[in-house]
Amino acid sequence: LSDRLTTVFSSLRSKGRLSESDINATAREIRVALLEADVALPVVKDFIAQIRERARGAEVSQALNPAQQVVKIVNDELINILGGETRRVRFAKRPPTVIMLAGLQGAGKTTLAGKLGRWLKSEGHAPLLVAADLQRPNAVQQLEVVGERAGVAVFAPEPGNGVGDPIEVARRSIEQARHAQHDVVVIDTAGRLGVDAEMMQQAADIRDAVEPDEILFVVDAMIGQDAVTTAQAFLDGVGFDGVVLTKLDGDARGGAALSVRHITGRPIMFASTGEKLEDFDVFHPDRMAGRILDMGDILTLIEQAEKAFDADQAAKMTTKFASGEDFTLDDFLEQMMMIRKLGPIGNLLGMLPGMGQMRDQVGNIDDKDLDRVAAIIRSMTPGERSAPKIINGSRRARIAKGSGVTVGEVGALVTRFFEAQKMMRQMAGGMGIPGMPGTRR
Ligand code: GDP
Numbered sequence: 001l002s003d004r005l006t007t008v009f010s011s012l013r014s015k016g017r018l019s020e021s022d023i024n025a026t027a028r029e030i031r032v033a034l035l036e037a038d039v040a041l042p043v044v045k046d047f048i049a050q051i052r053e054r055a056r057g058a059e060v061s062q063a064l065n066p067a068q069q070v071v072k073i074v075n076d077e078l079i080n081i082l083g084g085e086t087r088r089v090r091f092a093k094r095p096p097t098v099i100m101l102a103g104l105q106g107a108g109k110t111t112l113a114g115k116l117g118r119w120l121k122s123e124g125h126a127p128l129l130v131a132a133d134l135q136r137p138n139a140v141q142q143l144e145v146v147g148e149r150a151g152v153a154v155f156a157p158e159p160g161n162g163v164g165d166p167i168e169v170a171r172r173s174i175e176q177a178r179h180a181q182h183d184v185v186v187i188d189t190a191g192r193l194g195v196d197a198e199m200m201q202q203a204a205d206i207r208d209a210v211e212p213d214e215i216l217f218v219v220d221a222m223i224g225q226d227a228v229t230t231a232q233a234f235l236d237g238v239g240f241d242g243v244v245l246t247k248l249d250g251d252a253r254g255g256a257a258l259s260v261r262h263i264t265g266r267p268i269m270f271a272s273t274g275e276k277l278e279d280f281d282v283f284h285p286d287r288m289a290g291r292i293l294d295m296g297d298i299l300t301l302i303e304q305a306e307k308a309f310d311a312d313q314a315a316k317m318t319t320k321f322a323s324g325e326d327f328t329l330d331d332f333l334e335q336m337m338m339i340r341k342l343g344p345i346g347n348l349l350g351m352l353p354g355m356g357q358m359r360d361q362v363g364n365i366d367d368k369d370l371d372r373v374a375a376i377i378r379s380m381t382p383g384e385r386s387a388p389k390i391i392n393g394s395r396r397a398r399i400a401k402g403s404g405v406t407v408g409e410v411g412a413l414v415t416r417f418f419e420a421q422k423m424m425r426q427m428a429g430g431m432g433i434p435g436m437p438g439t440r441r
Pocket residue numbers: 103104105106107108109110111112191246247248249250272273274275279
């Protein structure tokens with residue numbers, strides 16, 4: 001929608017608040033969406049309460065209907081929560097930087113070690129991967145394989161070098177890193193299928209032995225509701241500084257992200273999206289918010305509608321209308337061009353309050369029609385555009401010839417323009433338009 005039209009709305013609409021029933025209706029849908037995304041129930045409850053609070057204080061938007069506005073608040077808040085404190089790895093002032101991975105068995109720690117190794121190397125570091133999972137029979141070999149694939153050195157226990165003792169392996173790996181000038185050490189640790197005291201103690205002992213700069217909690221996004229108890233157990237048992245979500249290539253909607261973030265307050269730093277080493281990225285809160293809400297179409301429309309609402313231009317136009325300057329054919333043309341720029345016109349106009357009627361006033365806009373209108377207006381002199389009253393029969397004939405249309409079409413456009421102009425004056429005068437929601441008489 002044209003900025004100027006929207007602006008006129010904004011000056012007419014009362015500075016109302018979203019109503020309780022608007023909020024209730026949409027909150028119910030959001031609740032379902034979050035539960036379907038496997039966000040843990042207590043987290044859903046807290047989050048919805050938070051959203052209600054924010055929505056209650058929100059002024060009615062000029063660009064969105066109430067339901068869309070609530071969805072937008074939810075989306076913004078999700079991005080805010082998921083992205084709060086997003087940060088990169090903290091590197092130690094004196095190398096080596098020690099990164100320790102913790103999490104349940106199968107979470108994706110060993111795979112992540114390889115991914116981190118590859119990523120660190122690409123950033124100019126010289127990482128050392130450390131096999132401190134001596135629980136699973138093939139764990140060491142698995143790390144050696146990913147290390148080789150990533151082109152990164154692996155520290156594995158050898159006879160006389162900490163065999164059987166993961167804490168000793170971790171300790172010695174730090175010495176080795178200093179010795180061989182590795183500036184980052186990534187320690188892979190053992191997990192259990194469920195939270196278990198012995199595993200937690202071992203992880204805590206490794207932590208105490210190497211004093212990591214970063215402990216990353218690795219969690220499978222498919223874990224769903226269990227994310228809460230698992231994250232809490234690791235927070236209490238070992239503690240961690242950041243979170244890595246894995247298996248985001250699966251069909252999990254990602255509720256675990258919100259649960260873990262909400263329960264632990266720790267930032268989600270990386271996302272793992274496949275078995276291959278390159279399936280790895282820093283965490284993108286906006287993508288995750290979209291995935292959790294799963295309202296992609298609505299979010300796109302909201303974005304489009306808001307794009308149309310350019311605050312700067314809006315301010316300028318408010319001044320223009322307030323000062324009584326007239327709505328000209330140039331404005332008229334610009335308005336239609338902006339509407340076209342928005343893309344699928346039907347959708348968009350339908351979702352904006354009152355725009356159905358507005359479209360009829362401005363004219364039935366399809367692309368071909370718009371091109372003709374543009375051609376006609378461009379064939380006018382500046383004087384004719386700013387004061388269309390002077391367009392008489394001979395001028396109409398000249399314009400028609402210049403733009404390749406009939407004299408009748410020129411006349412029809414001018415008539416349509418006068419209708420739009422009348423409407424703009426009414427709106428600027430604060431009278432509102434009958435039947436147009438959001439405008440007041
Ligand atoms: P660990 O027990 O925590 O060390 O987990 P692993 O690194 O051994 O991973 C367990 C399984 O999950 C392996 O088969 C991995 O290939 C697979 N895996 C790890 N990360 C991902 C991921 O992001 N996406 C998918 N699809 N599979 C993954």
